[in-house]
Amino acid sequence: MVEDKSKFDMDSEDEDMDDESGFGEMEQSFEDMFENSLRELHAGNVVVGTIVQVNPDSVVVDVGGKSEGVIPLSEFVGALGEEGIKVGDQFDVLIERTENESGLISLSKEKADRQKIWNALEEGAVVDGRIISRIKGGLSVDIGVNAFLPGSQVDLRPVRNLDKMLGETYQFKIIKLNKRRGNIVLSRRVLLEDQRENQRSDTLKTLEEGQVIEGVVKNLTDYGAFIDLGGIDGLLHITDMSWGRVNHPSDILAVGDKINVKVLKFDREKERVSLGLKQIAPDPWLDVEAKYPVGNRITGKVVSLTDYGAFIELEEGVEGLIHVSEMSWTKRIKHPNKVLNIGDDVESVVLALDIPNRRISLGLKQVESNPWEVIGEKFPIGTIIEGQVKNITDFGIFVGVDEGIDGLVHISDLSWTKRIKHPSEIYKKGDLVKAVVLNIDRENERFSLGVKQLTPDPWQSIPTRFAPGTIIRGQVTSVTDFGIFLEVEEGIEGLIHVSEISKEKIDSPKSFAAVGDELEAVVLHVDNVERKIALSIKHLADRKEKAEVDAFLGAQRNATSNFGDLLQGALGKAGTDKDEE
Known part of the structure; x- marks a missing residue:
């Protein structure tokens, strides 16, 4: 019994000791929790808070340690909406300040969320973000916190108008992160390059000549367009854009257009691709001969x-x-x-x-019908027409004959006799001129007219009127080294060759006569084909001298004859007288 009692006593003592020991451990745990709570309630720490009261414009949050704080309702409404907040909800909050004058702790849910984001960020991570504003050197991006996107990292190529990207959401890669300074630098270009490289690898595996593939117009130049085929660019030359006329690629394409193109050439080693757009459609020239035969009228x-x-x-x-x-x-x-x-x-x-x-x-x-085909019937050769001088050239005048048809009067057909250096000496534009139709060349579309043909050719009668031996008197019109030109009548000249001027030797015809002098000469020869008259002063002198001699001799003969007659008469009379004796 004693042993049992002692045993019981020992068990009871052990139980009391166990109870005392358990209480001590519990007490120690509460103390540790209290100390931990005090540590967590330091400014700058993030703790779990429980909503204990929702007011019209604020929320009361219990963060433990018999401490409460107030957070503006607006920090919750943005994420959950006013109706989504209720007592008992728990959130991470940031302690901005410990107890203030009212005994409350200053808390912030937004800053806690922001710090959680910062803690989750790391260099090289890919994040979603929305471009919110344009700043110096680039763009500001909201990824939960503000980050900087340099202009050079916006796209694969420089973007001229960054404003058009405002409000857009993209994926970005964090290329620089400084949590202490709160700096984050993003890049969209890095992700696009990676994406492009993956696309390029896939495209190169499947790209073949003759293949029709979809691409995006990446850039336009004067000579063509560069098309992004998926990581690799191809050139669509302006001559391969359309079977028709293209003055500039921008006439039919714009940057960003999605188009189907045909691979014309592909150099796999140099990764050069030539593309065609018109080759997708049939060549219209295949049917041209059938659709547009020679002689057809078309519009x-x-x-x-x-x-x-x-x-x-x-x-x-x-x-x-x-x-x-x-x-x-x-x-x-x-x-x-x-x-x-x-x-x-x-x-x-x-x-x-x-x-x-x-x-x-x-x-x-x-x-329309060719007027040259009927002009000959309307104006037969020999017809006299009257028209205005339309143009004057060195070689003649153009006279209006019919609607759109001018006739040429060559300078040689202006006058039979006058030496005309330039047609403007006689005519001016607008003058009315009569002329004779000389010839019509339909094939070469030439209409020949003559003015001098309106009157007879005076040279046709020259040989008769100026027969060799005829003595003429005229005015000197020109003196040259080889002779003197003498006008025998208006517009008609004869030449006194230097050898026909005088029997005596002369130094020059200019020493014998001057322009304007009147001379007398005799006609030696007339060539109406070449239109030349040969004159001579020397022969005239010989002729006059012979005439004088002939006259003298004639006078002598007459005198001798008269003397003979007288002598014969005298002798006859004397004989008669003698017979009478």
Whole structure:
């Protein structure tokens, strides 16, 4: 019994000791919690707070340690909405200040959230962010906290207008992080480069010549467009954009356009890709010969004017040329813009096709009948016409004959006799002129007229009126080293050669006569074909001398004859007298 009692006593003592020991441990735990709570309630710490009261504009939060704080309701409403907050909800809050004058702790949920974000951020991490403003050197991005996106890191290529990105949400990579200073630098370009490299690798595996692939217009130049095929760029040359005329790539494309293109050439080693857009559609020139046969009348639009003609679009990719010489039968067109304007709808005739060289020759004047084909019937050779002088040149005058048709009076056909150095000596523009139709060359479109032909050719009667031996008197019109020109009548001259001036030797014809002098000469010869008259003073002198001799001799003969008659009469009378004796 004693043993049992002692045993019982010992067990009881042990239990009392266990109870005392447990209480001590619990007490120690509460003390540790209190100390920990005090440590957590230091300014700058983030602790768990429980909402104990919701007021109209604030929330009372219990953070333990018999301490409460107040947080503006606006810090909760932004995330949860006013109806989403209720007593008992727990949130992380930041202790800004320990007890203030009212005995409350200054708390902030927003700063706690921000600090949690900062703690979660690390260099190299990929985060979502919204561009909120433009600042010096780049953009400000909200990733939960404000971060800086340099302009050079916005895209693969420099972005000229950063304002258009405001409000947009993208993924960014943190390339610099300084938590102590609160600086974060982002890059979108790094992610795009990685994405592009992955796309490039995939594209290179599948890219083949002849393949039709979708791409995005990346850049435009004067000579073409660069198309992003997915990590690799291809060149779409301006000549491969359309079967028709393209003045500039911007006429049909814009940066950002999605288009289907055909791979024309692919150099895998140099990673160069030549693309075509027009090659996706059939070549319109395959049907040109059937659709536009020679001689057909067609209608098209003027798309370009040059010095030598006008280009007419018959359909997309098919153009023809109206040469300036094919614009009018009669008018001399100096430039196509005198007849046509860009955008005009024009009817023309197909003159020729050159399919290999993709050329179509068109004619505008062929739409109307050729006036040169009927001009001969209207104005037969020999017809006398009257028209205005339209133009004066060194070689003649152009006279208006019919609508758009001018006739040429060559300088040699202005006068039978006058020496005309320039037609302007006689005519001026606008003068009315009568002329005779001499010839019509339909093939070369030439109309020849003559003025002198209105009167008979005086040279036809010259040989009769100025027969050799005829003595004439005229005025000196010119003196040269080889002779003297003498006007025998108006417009007709004869030449006294130096050898026919005098029997005596003279130094020069100029020493014998001057322009304006009147001389007498005898006609030696007339050539009406060459229109030349040969005159001689020397022969005239010989003739006069002979005439004088003949006259003298005649006088002598007459005197002798008279003397003989007298003598014979005297002798006869004497004989008669003698017989009478």
